[in-house]
Amino acid sequence: MSSMRITDGKGVQFTFDNGITISIQIGRGNYSDNYDWPHWFHEKDAPPLPSSSEAEIAAWDASGTWFQLGNDRVAGYVPVEKVMAFSEYLRSLPKGTISTFPLDLSTFMNGEYRD
Numbered sequence: 001m002s003s004m005r006i007t008d009g010k011g012v013q014f015t016f017d018n019g020i021t022i023s024i025q026i027g028r029g030n031y032s033d034n035y036d037w038p039h040w041f042h043e044k045d046a047p048p049l050p051s052s053s054e055a056e057i058a059a060w061d062a063s064g065t066w067f068q069l070g071n072d073r074v075a076g077y078v079p080v081e082k083v084m085a086f087s088e089y090l091r092s093l094p095k096g097t098i099s100t101f102p103l104d105l106s107t108f109m110n111g112e113y114r115d
Helices: 080-092
Strands: 003-006 011-015 021-025 054-060 074-079
Touching: 021 080, 054 080, 074 080
Parallel strands: none
Antiparallel strands: 003 011, 011 021, 021 054, 054 074
């Protein structure tokens, strides 16, 4: 069963029917336009987090084992269009896909991300 949840007021996670989860983060300290945002999500009276044209993404399988994305377990500064395309790609993988399946993010993203 698919589900979604907000994570620390700075991102979202989607779990697809195949058991794969994608994490999309845009807050302070995440590799996005808001990396240097001067406020933490939990600060009292912190202003709303600004929008971002890029996000930090990660993905893991049903057992909680993270996929390797390029040279790391996260990819940063990924443009919105690529985040959505990668999310759809993960959703389309067969149920039971495990994180040892190599995800060559550099090829998928056409080299448009930085990690």
